[in-house]
Amino acid sequence: MLQLSFNKRSDRRTVPPRQLAELQEGERAVLERLELPEDVARRLMEMGFVPGNTMTAARSAPGGDPRVFRVDGSEIALRHETAVHLILRP
Amino acid sequence: MGGCSGCSLAAGTVSAAAVQPGRHVVALVGPPNSGKSTLFNRLTGLRQKVANFPGVTVEKHIGRAKLSGDRETLLIDLPGIYSLHPRTEDEQVTHDVLAGRMPDVPRPDAVLLILDSTALGRHLVMAAPVLALGIPTLVVLNMADDLRSRGGHVDVAALSHQLGAPVALVSAARGEGVEGIDDFLRGTAAHPRSPLVELPILQDVPRCREWAARVGSRSSYRAPAPAEWSRRLDAVFLHPLAGPLVFLIVVLAVFQTIFTGARPLMSLVESAITASGNAVAALLPEGILRSLLVEGVWSGVGAVVVFLPQILLLFLFIGILEDSGYLARAAVIADRTMRRVGLQGKSFIPLLSAYACAVPAIMATRTIENKRDRIATILIAPFMTCSARLPVYTLIVAAFIPAKPLLGGLLGSRAAAMLGLYLIGFLAAFVTARALKSSVLKSERTPFVLELPPYRWPTLRSLGLRLLDRASVFLRRAGTLILAVAIVLWALAHLPLTDGKPPAIENSVVGTIGRTVEPLIEPLGFNWKIGVGLITSLAAREVIVGTLGAIYGMEGNSQSLSLQSALQRDLSLAGAVALLIFFAFAMQCISTMAVVRRETGGWKWPAVQFAYMTALAYCSAFLAYRIVSAL
Numbered sequence: 001m002l003q004l005s006f007n008k009r010s011d012r013r014t015v016p017p018r019q020l021a022e023l024q025e026g027e028r029a030v031l032e033r034l035e036l037p038e039d040v041a042r043r044l045m046e047m048g049f050v051p052g053n054t055m056t057a058a059r060s061a062p063g064g065d066p067r068v069f070r071v072d073g074s075e076i077a078l079r080h081e082t083a084v085h086l087i088l089r090p
Numbered sequence: 091m092g093g094c095s096g097c098s099l100a101a102g103t104v105s106a107a108a109v110q111p112g113r114h115v116v117a118l119v120g121p122p123n124s125g126k127s128t129l130f131n132r133l134t135g136l137r138q139k140v141a142n143f144p145g146v147t148v149e150k151h152i153g154r155a156k157l158s159g160d161r162e163t164l165l166i167d168l169p170g171i172y173s174l175h176p177r178t179e180d181e182q183v184t185h186d187v188l189a190g191r192m193p194d195v196p197r198p199d200a201v202l203l204i205l206d207s208t209a210l211g212r213h214l215v216m217a218a219p220v221l222a223l224g225i226p227t228l229v230v231l232n233m234a235d236d237l238r239s240r241g242g243h244v245d246v247a248a249l250s251h252q253l254g255a256p257v258a259l260v261s262a263a264r265g266e267g268v269e270g271i272d273d274f275l276r277g278t279a280a281h282p283r284s285p286l287v288e289l290p291i292l293q294d295v296p297r298c299r300e301w302a303a304r305v306g307s308r309s310s311y312r313a314p315a316p317a318e319w320s321r322r323l324d325a326v327f328l329h330p331l332a333g334p335l336v337f338l339i340v341v342l343a344v345f346q347t348i349f350t351g352a353r354p355l356m357s358l359v360e361s362a363i364t365a366s367g368n369a370v371a372a373l374l375p376e377g378i379l380r381s382l383l384v385e386g387v388w389s390g391v392g393a394v395v396v397f398l399p400q401i402l403l404l405f406l407f408i409g410i411l412e413d414s415g416y417l418a419r420a421a422v423i424a425d426r427t428m429r430r431v432g433l434q435g436k437s438f439i440p441l442l443s444a445y446a447c448a449v450p451a452i453m454a455t456r457t458i459e460n461k462r463d464r465i466a467t468i469l470i471a472p473f474m475t476c477s478a479r480l481p482v483y484t485l486i487v488a489a490f491i492p493a494k495p496l497l498g499g500l501l502g503s504r505a506a507a508m509l510g511l512y513l514i515g516f517l518a519a520f521v522t523a524r525a526l527k528s529s530v531l532k533s534e535r536t537p538f539v540l541e542l543p544p545y546r547w548p549t550l551r552s553l554g555l556r557l558l559d560r561a562s563v564f565l566r567r568a569g570t571l572i573l574a575v576a577i578v579l580w581a582l583a584h585l586p587l588t589d590g591k592p593p594a595i596e597n598s599v600v601g602t603i604g605r606t607v608e609p610l611i612e613p614l615g616f617n618w619k620i621g622v623g624l625i626t627s628l629a630a631r632e633v634i635v636g637t638l639g640a641i642y643g644m645e646g647n648s649q650s651l652s653l654q655s656a657l658q659r660d661l662s663l664a665g666a667v668a669l670l671i672f673f674a675f676a677m678q679c680i681s682t683m684a685v686v687r688r689e690t691g692g693w694k695w696p697a698v699q700f701a702y703m704t705a706l707a708y709c710s711a712f713l714a715y716r717i718v719s720a721l
Contacts, residue, residue: 039177040537045295046172047539048212052296058321061422062330066538068422072211073313075542077422079429082537 017090020069021083023057030054032089036082048072049086114163115196116155116275117187119220120204121213122170123543125232127151129204129262130167131555133271155275163275166198174219179456188223200226202271207231207259208242208314208544214302215295217253227255228274235261236544242314249309263549320415320544327419337420344407345505345512348400348480355399363392382580385643390576393639393653394568394632397481398561404477405560406553408446413548417442418540425538431520432527434458434538437467441519444474445512448682452689462533466526468689469699472682473519473675475512478631482673483511485635489654490666515674518706572636575626579640595644614672614708615665615715627678634673664718668711676707 023029031051034041048071049055058075060067066079078086120126134153151167168187169180176182183192190197203220205213210231221227231237231244237259250257258270326332367388374380411417417439424438437458444451451471458464475483487507494503501509527533582599584592595601596618603625604618611621619641623634635653642656661669677683677700686696 036537042175042295043172043177044537044539045299046215047541050296050299053299059324059328061328061425062333063426066422066425066540068324068328068542070316072209073316074209074212077418077425077538077540077542079425079538082539 018088019084020055020057020078020086020088021067021080023055023069023088025057025059028054028056030089032087035085035087040082044082044086047076048074049076114200114275115198116163116165116200116202117198118165118167118202118204119184119188119216120170120230121172121206121216123541124170124204124206124213125262126170126204127167128549128552129202129230129232129260129268129271130165131552132262132265132268134165165202166195173216188220188225198225200228200275202228202230202274204230204232204262206233207237207244208233208240208317210244210306210311211303211313214306215298217255217305218298218301221253221255228271229253229255229257230271231257231259232262234259234266235264236317237314240314240317241312243310243312245310249305249311252305252308263546317544323545324419324542327416328422333419333423337423340411340416342501342505342509344404345509346501347407348403348505348508350502350505352400352403356396359399360392360396363388363395367392381584382577386576386580386640387573389643390579390636390640391568391573394481394572394636395565397484397632397635398564400480400484401477401564402557402561404480405446405557408443409553409556410548412443413546413552415543415545418542421540422542431523432532433463433466433523437463440467441471441474444471444476447476447478448472448474448679449685452682452685455689460533462527462531465690465695466523466531468686469526469695470519470523472677472679472699472703473515473522475515475674476631476679478679479511479673481632481635483508483670485653486657486666486670487511489657490661490663511670511674514671518675522702567630568636571629572633575629575633576636576640579622579626579637580644583641583644595641600641613715614668614711615662615719616669617660619660620665620669624672624678629678629680631673631678662719664715667718668715671714672707672711674707675703675710677703 017032018029020029020031031049031053033051034044034049036044049069053071056070058068058070061077064080066077067083068075068077069083118126118130130151130153133155153165153167155163155165166187168184171178171181171184174181174185174188176185186192187195188198188201201220201223203217205216217229229249231246231249237244244259246257246259256270256274258267258274260267260270262268327336367384370388371380371384374383411420420442421438425434428434428438437455440451440454440458443454448471451474452468455464455467455471458467487504491504491507495501496503496506579600582603583595583601585599586593592598593601596605600622601618604622607621607625608616608618611624616624619638620634622641623637626637627634638657639653642653657666683696683700686699687693690696
């Protein structure tokens with residue numbers, strides 16, 4: 001029992017939540033939450049970055065940043081520094 | 091960024107389209123990229139006016155709709171917004187107009203809510219706050235042709251029942267289904283009563299989305315397949331190597347075309363002006379009136395009007411880049427560079443439109459949320475080479491730079507010189523931005539969020555309206571400001587009279603003024619005639635061309651020469667280079683200073699900007715003159 005729960009805890013520690021910024025081109029994932037100030041989060045949600053919504057990473061600008069994400073059939077460009085605060089569902 | 095209609099605003103030449111009470115007022119509301127302006131243009135055509143909402147810089151587009159009924163309907167095109175939650179100036183204006191709280195604008199009798207039918211999943215969210223206002227609303231689902239061709243579907247009748255509002259599926263670009271809007275505006279459309287679904291609590295974005303998803307699925311909405319060709323184009327335009335290369339080629343092609351492609355049209359206009367001037371001269375008896383018309387008006391105003399084809403060509407290119415959706419990609423590519431100077435990709439779009447005119451560019455900065463970023467963008471925008479510099483550059487470059495093919499004939503030496511002038515403006519802007527952002531305007535970074543609309547063919551209609559608007563602004567300026575300067579100049583050049591005869595131009599009032607400033611500008615290689623031009627061009631840059639045209643037109647021995655050859659005789663190569671550099675950096679535009687004052691809420695920033703730009707222009711021109719003279 002002890003062993004098991006220990007494993008569980010270490011699992012949680014070794015697998016940190018993934019960020020939107022980590023998605024590779026063409027990869028899809030569901031958004032879990034936005035760790036951003038309220039006004040910024042609201043703006044992003046209005047653009048489609050809502051918890052529970054699926055997003056796909058698309059092309060990026062030359063140099064890898066900003067990257068375009070496909071949400072609700074639209075394409076929206078975000079910088080890496082913003083995309084790290086968008087946490088994906090495991 | 092609607093063309094350069096802003097110039098006319100700041101110059102105060104467009105009287106505000108006042109909305110009188112008693113008329114049927116309809117507001118157009120919708121998110122950006124929903125084709126709202128295309129529909130507005132479709133419904134109003136040429137019967138539209140641009141003005142400003144009182145107290146703010148948001149443009150107010152008002153037009154009369156062509157309806158068969160007798161009642162006059164006024165359409166107001168509100169700015170594109172993602173929500174009615176008032177945070178930016180755009181959202182505030184839309185909110186206030188719809189709530190009936192905007193002075194001079196009565197509460198709309200009806201609303202056209204324009205949504206992109208290919209992105210209903212997201213756009214339908216906007217329906218909740220708009221319908222909650224209780225104003226009769228027609229939900230216009232635009233881009234019907236796209237929806238169909240990409241295999242999407244929506245049940246219009248079901249959606250109308252769900253929302254409790256009439257719904258029309260249209261293609262504004264093709265004019266498809268627009269009758270439905272006419273029916274609604276005439277009040278004959280069937281109005282379903284109460285909505286089948288309750289409206290959600292508006293503050294909660296996730297709830298609103300759930301609501302929109304429910305409404306969508308009950309109207310059997312099927313989102314269309316993604317626009318494949320848009321992705322294929324992005325594979326090129328956002329490609330790590332091809333992307334920047336394409337960008338460069340586009341820019342070079344634009345310069346080459348503006349410089350060489352406009353030539354035939356320009357000589358056509360030029361010969362028309364010369365012929366009409368000669369005709370007038372032949373008709374009138376020798377005397378004061380003939381002298382005023384031919385030497386003052388024709389050579390002054392004509393010298394500027396010649397550049398109309400070139401300016402229209404520039405606006406055509408900017409219009410194509412903007413309407414096709416390429417500009418948003420360019421902003422994404424530029425974000426990295428913009429970040430290096432402390433700004434963001436969003437500042438790039440106003441800066442690009444500053445290549446047309448700084449006035450609308452400065453108004454377009456309102457999309458930048460961070461106040462310090464916005465002021466920095468406003469302060470550097472006038473360094474971008476606006477279209478008013480084009481006549482000055484073209485005249486001097488054509489007079490002093492011999493035409494030689496470069497890069498194996500790809501680029502002419504004159505086009506290359508122009509490109510160089512555009513580049514130094516750009517560099518000045520970047521160095522200034524960097525200095526501002528690392529000192530007085532230092533701030534935290536705000537996130538860059540930009541929607542990339544699918545690529546679309548620009549419609550002839552919208553390009554045509556843009557060019558027409560621009561041509562009328564340019565000609566109006568030639569017919570008012572430049573005409574006035576030409577007449578005053580002519581009068582001052584003919585005074586004081588001695589024994590009833592005008593003096594030689596050097597001894598006239600103009601000559602005296604020119605000679606007074608001459609010591610100040612002599613270190614730059616300019617003589618008194620250029621000095622008079624510099625003074626008059628404080629009103630607007632292109633006025634110097636008209637001024638020089640008028641001065642040389644009145645001067646006895648250069649009368650027969652073209653403006654180009656007259657300049658060649660009067661200015662050294664070093665002086666010509668110094669003059670170009672001076673115009674690249676100096677702030678010579680009353681309209682821009684007025685709009686900066688209004689935007690920043692005081693005289694502090696326009697004063698700082700004027701002093702900085704003039705000092706930079708003077709010092710750089712001095713250096714350029716010294717360096718080229720020494721060569």
